[in-house]
Amino acid sequence: MSDCHLGYQKQESLQKIELNVFETAVSECIKRKIDFILIPGDLFHGNIPEMRVQKFAFKQFRRLYESRIPVYVVYGSHDFSPISNSVIDLLTEVGYLIKVSKQKDAPGNKIVLEFVQDPKTKAKIFGLPGLSAGKELEYYEKLDRKSLEKEEGFKIFLFHSGINELKTKAVAESDFMPISLLPKGFDYYAGGHVHNYSLQEYKDYKKIAYPGTIFAGYHSDLEDSAKGTKRGFILVEFDTKIRKVEFVPIEKVQYKIIEYNANGKKSTSVNLDLLSEIKRFDPEDKIIIIKTWGELISGKTTEIDFTKISEELKEKGAIEVLINRNSLSSKEYSITPASGKNKEEIEINVFKENIGQIKIGKKKLQGTLGVKLAKSLLHELRQSQLVNENKIEYQNRIEQNAFKILGIEIENDS
Amino acid sequence: MMNLDVVGQIVAGEFGSILVREKGGKKLELGDLLISREVNASLILQVFDLVYGSQIPRETHELMSGINLEKMPVNTEIFEPELRNYVLAKVRALAYLNKSANSTKVNLPKILPSFFNEIQLVNKEDLDFLSKDEDSFFVGKIRSGSKVLDADVWLPTKDVFSHHVLIPATTGRGKSNLVKTILWNLLPTKKVGALVLDAHDEYYGRHGLGLKDHNEAKDRLVYYTPSNPPAGANVLTINLQSLKPDHFRGIVTLTEPQEQAIRIYFREFKGDWISAVIQERPTQNPKEVAPITLAILKRIFRLTLGLDLDEDGNVISFNQVFDAGTRGQTVADDIVKDIEDGKIVILDTSRLVDEAELIVGNVIASRIFDRYQNYKVRGQLDRKPIVTIVVEEAPRVIGEDVLKNQNSNIYSIIAKEGRKFNIGLTAITQLTSVIPRTILANMNTKIILGNEMVQERQAIIASASQDLSKDDRNIASLDKGEAIISSIFVPFAIPIKIPLFEDLVKNQNEPKRNIKTKVF
Numbered sequence: 001m002s003d004c005h006l007g008y009q010k011q012e013s014l015q016k017i018e019l020n021v022f023e024t025a026v027s028e029c030i031k032r033k034i035d036f037i038l039i040p041g042d043l044f045h046g047n048i049p050e051m052r053v054q055k056f057a058f059k060q061f062r063r064l065y066e067s068r069i070p071v072y073v074v075y076g077s078h079d080f081s082p083i084s085n086s087v088i089d090l091l092t093e094v095g096y097l098i099k100v101s102k103q104k105d106a107p108g109n110k111i112v113l114e115f116v117q118d119p120k121t122k123a124k125i126f127g128l129p130g131l132s133a134g135k136e137l138e139y140y141e142k143l144d145r146k147s148l149e150k151e152e153g154f155k156i157f158l159f160h161s162g163i164n165e166l167k168t169k170a171v172a173e174s175d176f177m178p179i180s181l182l183p184k185g186f187d188y189y190a191g192g193h194v195h196n197y198s199l200q201e202y203k204d205y206k207k208i209a210y211p212g213t214i215f216a217g218y219h220s221d222l223e224d225s226a227k228g229t230k231r232g233f234i235l236v237e238f239d240t241k242i243r244k245v246e247f248v249p250i251e252k253v254q255y256k257i258i259e260y261n262a263n264g265k266k267s268t269s270v271n272l273d274l275l276s277e278i279k280r281f282d283p284e285d286k287i288i289i290i291k292t293w294g295e296l297i298s299g300k301t302t303e304i305d306f307t308k309i310s311e312e313l314k315e316k317g318a319i320e321v322l323i324n325r326n327s328l329s330s331k332e333y334s335i336t337p338a339s340g341k342n343k344e345e346i347e348i349n350v351f352k353e354n355i356g357q358i359k360i361g362k363k364k365l366q367g368t369l370g371v372k373l374a375k376s377l378l379h380e381l382r383q384s385q386l387v388n389e390n391k392i393e394y395q396n397r398i399e400q401n402a403f404k405i406l407g408i409e410i411e412n413d414s
Numbered sequence: 415m416m417n418l419d420v421v422g423q424i425v426a427g428e429f430g431s432i433l434v435r436e437k438g439g440k441k442l443e444l445g446d447l448l449i450s451r452e453v454n455a456s457l458i459l460q461v462f463d464l465v466y467g468s469q470i471p472r473e474t475h476e477l478m479s480g481i482n483l484e485k486m487p488v489n490t491e492i493f494e495p496e497l498r499n500y501v502l503a504k505v506r507a508l509a510y511l512n513k514s515a516n517s518t519k520v521n522l523p524k525i526l527p528s529f530f531n532e533i534q535l536v537n538k539e540d541l542d543f544l545s546k547d548e549d550s551f552f553v554g555k556i557r558s559g560s561k562v563l564d565a566d567v568w569l570p571t572k573d574v575f576s577h578h579v580l581i582p583a584t585t586g587r588g589k590s591n592l593v594k595t596i597l598w599n600l601l602p603t604k605k606v607g608a609l610v611l612d613a614h615d616e617y618y619g620r621h622g623l624g625l626k627d628h629n630e631a632k633d634r635l636v637y638y639t640p641s642n643p644p645a646g647a648n649v650l651t652i653n654l655q656s657l658k659p660d661h662f663r664g665i666v667t668l669t670e671p672q673e674q675a676i677r678i679y680f681r682e683f684k685g686d687w688i689s690a691v692i693q694e695r696p697t698q699n700p701k702e703v704a705p706i707t708l709a710i711l712k713r714i715f716r717l718t719l720g721l722d723l724d725e726d727g728n729v730i731s732f733n734q735v736f737d738a739g740t741r742g743q744t745v746a747d748d749i750v751k752d753i754e755d756g757k758i759v760i761l762d763t764s765r766l767v768d769e770a771e772l773i774v775g776n777v778i779a780s781r782i783f784d785r786y787q788n789y790k791v792r793g794q795l796d797r798k799p800i801v802t803i804v805v806e807e808a809p810r811v812i813g814e815d816v817l818k819n820q821n822s823n824i825y826s827i828i829a830k831e832g833r834k835f836n837i838g839l840t841a842i843t844q845l846t847s848v849i850p851r852t853i854l855a856n857m858n859t860k861i862i863l864g865n866e867m868v869q870e871r872q873a874i875i876a877s878a879s880q881d882l883s884k885d886d887r888n889i890a891s892l893d894k895g896e897a898i899i900s901s902i903f904v905p906f907a908i909p910i911k912i913p914l915f916e917d918l919v920k921n922q923n924e925p926k927r928n929i930k931t932k933v934f
Contacts, residue, residue, distance in 0.1 A: 102933075129934050141632065142931055165648065168743050169744060178648040178649070179648075181646060
């Protein structure tokens with residue numbers, strides 16, 4: 001299974017489902033007495049998730065450990081740590097997980113991997129982790145493929161990257177890597193990072209499998225689920241070669257999605273339409289997703305009362321209501337694009353051209369002062385997390401600096 | 415005191431054909447660049463012909479030769495032979511250089527050099543006006559006859575590629591070397607994105623040295639090949655959903671019923687239209703398309719795209735390039751994205767028939783063209799790199815016959831209108847004479863390699879940006895790796911020597927030593 005993204009969900013109702021789904025998957029594995037589990041990355045949504053998630057994870061992996069089911073993992077793009085500071089490393093330390101991204105000490109620049117052999121099945125498992133922003137590409141470019149290809153026996157390769165040749169329109173914008181960077185001739189390629197199930201064969205690459213996420217790692221996963229995408233894990237039967245590959249769905253929740261094209265409509269009309277639409281179905285025990293897009297011909301996007309819509313649905317028993325209005329804009333308040341010789345110039349010009357639209361009393365948010373403030377704020381919000389900084393420290397640092405720029409003093413509760 | 419640098423002296427002639435008497439032993443060559451130093455200025459001259467000159471009448475020479483050959487016992491030695499018999503070089507002025515303290519202004523020559531002026535061979539310092547610009551790419555060294563001067567020739571990158579490039583060359587004159595050299599020098603710059611249809615799989619370097627050996631190839635070069643891609647390269651698979659009827663226009667000859675049939679199938683089956691034709695699925699109104707038309711279309715797709723049916727009735731591809739399933743859905747978009755990032759994208763089309771190669775190119779070129787048209791409307795064109803599409807055997811798409819008998823295709827559209835949208839063609843051809851003049855006139859840079867065919871030389875000369883009327887012999891005698899650049903972006907037709915690609919690879923700086931990478 002892959003891309004579990006434990007700790008991703010912010011709403012309590014969805015957190016429960018997230019953990020429930022994982023627990024079901026673990027129970028299923030124990031019930032079926034499987035020989036081992038592969039998790040090719042993003043088991044967690046961050047390298048150090050909240051304590052409740054860690055406690056839960058320890059409990060589940062202990063169940064697997066006591067059932068003598070080894071779990072082989074690699075880091076993913078979300079849960080990796082360059083200094084082994086990930087909860088994955090804690091779980092590895094106590095023996096609940098086994099990291100398979102093992103590098104041999106070898107001369108030269110090449111990355112020579114060594115395998116982990118599963119004691120029961122004798123399968124040889126190699127793996128490379130994912131890193132943020134696709135930086136794991138460097139691993140593959142330096143990978144000594146020949147040594148892996150020469151290895152005899154039943155071989156599995158764990159990896160956390162998308163493959164260009166297998167891209168679909170849904171992930172067209174993503175930067176993946178070419179299939180030629182994978183070592184050839186393995187019996188099974190266990191892939192992570194791609195959140196929808198796929199099983200493909202290519203010349204020299206027998207089975208490239210992505211189980212997809214078991215619940216969600218991005219908001220768009222919930223939308224896809226609402227539109228019918230199945231979530232679950234892959235069951236593989238093999239001896240000296242693969243005999244069967246089966247997708248096992250885990251269905252723990254129902255969805256309802258409302259997709260509304262607001263292009264050319266007034267904000268008041270959209271409001272009425274949505275309020276009317278939500279009365280047409282029973283939202284009880286469902287996750288409701290409302291997706292709106294388009295350019296309103298009049299009114300502001302904030303005039304659409306999504307809060308009221310959400311409350312009404314929850315009163316009728318909806319588990320959770322998720323609103324996606326990222327692509328919703330208003331003609332009266334649209335961003336005018338601007339040109340410039342470089343990114344800096346374009347940013348300043350966009351701010352300059354659009355600041356006049358914002359009707360606000362404070363002088364320092366208007367005109368040239370406003371543009372300058374906006375630029376400083378944007379610069380600050382762009383700062384990335386430092387290597388030895390955890391998520392909470394990072395968040396606090398950014399918040400403090402941002403408030404400082406805005407001239408806002410925060411009272412310290414302690 | 416005699417100046418040892420002097421190679422000749424102006425003795426006669428007229429504008430366009432000045433006669434220079436060669437100094438004994440200097441052995442002037444066709445194409446030699448000479449310089450006549452004037453007051454505060456210089457004239458660059460080029461030898462375009464060599465003739466014998468003599469103080470002795472020709473008949474006397476013939477008589478003396480006859481006596482020699484027939485072994486008659488008469489002394490036929492010529493008195494002071496170096497004075498009486500000599501070589502006359504016919505030269506023409508290429509450029510008038512007006513030197514000031516800080517710079518050299520280059521103009522077209524409008525005067526004759528001073529009569530009886532002593533002439534020298536051009537040296538590196540005389541050509542310092544050919545300096546490197548921030549936005550230029552290296553194409554070769556100045557050549558004077560067969561001698562190579564240590565003076566680099568740089569062309570303005572954006573201008574040259576947005577105004578189209580023609581490389582007329584017959585086989586064996588160094589065309590591949592030239593294209594590889596140009597692409598090698600373009601690789602590090604992000605100013606030009608290139609789509610290269612590599613019909614002989616010779617540019618990437620799968621089996622030897624190639625563009626893959628550039629230090630920046632990892633980030634700036636993308637290679638697609640249908641099978642067995644080397645590590646880091648991509649599999650070239652185009653999903654059939656990416657192909658539309660327009661992509662066949664001007665490339666595959668279709669009758670009107672056939673054109674109508676494909677439009678009907680496209681309308682009805684949308685992205686699945688090609689599979690529907692091959693599977694002979696009936697349309698809603700079967701009478702719209704005659705069975706014979708459908709059968710012929712099926713045959714056309716089999717021959718051009720390599721598509722057929724397997725035993726289960728599924729569409730399969732013999733050349734493994736086109737896919738009727740889910741593969742290759744985003745390949746065309748990925749290629750366009752890379753080109754817009756200023757990368758060089760090479761498509762190995764060596765396994766495809768001509769039409770398939772051009773259709774694949776069409777799919778991508780059309781997308782780029784549409785996007786760049788859009789950028790222009792939105793005022794964003796200047797933020798994007800110039801795009802060039804490198805096509806071999808260009809008459810297949812911009813030849814007179816093709817354009818007369820079929821509709822225009824994306825390549826001819828780009829040749830005529832691409833400049834407005836910063837998209838250019840780099841067209842390689844053995845047959846310039848079959849390309850219409852209207853298109854040739856738009857190709858503002860011609861890198862002319864050797865050509866032994868008179869008709870082709872005439873066509874090249876007629877469409878050149880400079881007066882090459884005296885260069886017929888010069889072009890005929892260009893050796894492998896020698897070229898003449900005729901362009902609106904150079905002050906005169908520049909003779910160059912293109913470096914050997916293997917030397918470029920060997921001479922590149924050692925890549926920075928990478929620190930060993932630790933796997934987390």
